[in-house]
Amino acid sequence: MKISTKYLAVILILFIVIFVSGCVNNTNNSQNGSQSINTTNNSSAASNITVSVIYQGAWNGTISDSSGNRTVEGDGNGRFNLGNQSSISIDFQKLGNDSLQMEVDILNGTNIIERQTTTIPFGNITISKNF
Numbered sequence: 001m002k003i004s005t006k007y008l009a010v011i012l013i014l015f016i017v018i019f020v021s022g023c024v025n026n027t028n029n030s031q032n033g034s035q036s037i038n039t040t041n042n043s044s045a046a047s048n049i050t051v052s053v054i055y056q057g058a059w060n061g062t063i064s065d066s067s068g069n070r071t072v073e074g075d076g077n078g079r080f081n082l083g084n085q086s087s088i089s090i091d092f093q094k095l096g097n098d099s100l101q102m103e104v105d106i107l108n109g110t111n112i113i114e115r116q117t118t119t120i121p122f123g124n125i126t127i128s129k130n131f
Helices: 003-021
Strands: 034-037 049-054 058-065 068-075 078-083 087-094 102-108 111-118 124-130
Touching: 049 058, 049 087, 058 078, 068 078, 087 102, 102 124, 111 124
Parallel strands: none
Antiparallel strands: 034 111, 049 078, 049 102, 058 068, 058 087, 087 124, 102 111
């Protein structure tokens, strides 16, 4: 099995474990270049949830929420309004072989609930959040 295939398999397993358990990992992960900051923990208001992607290249991802799963893609910044949610799970990947930073934010209105970044080539960001 190639290293990239192993890497993707490990990420998929991690995504499933996080999604099933509803846990949120807010630690720095130096192995995949991802950094996470939990800036607001406002569990009483989840009426205006938005996912924001900031990256100067191509990316794709999956958003799972109360409406189901959807695949998204973009080239440059992107924003997805999810409305009222009790929980979401997202998985985004850079499609560029570069060291540019990709940032993914989950917002409730204008408040950043969680932010993760990666600068590694083809880097991946996975977040699960209960509100």
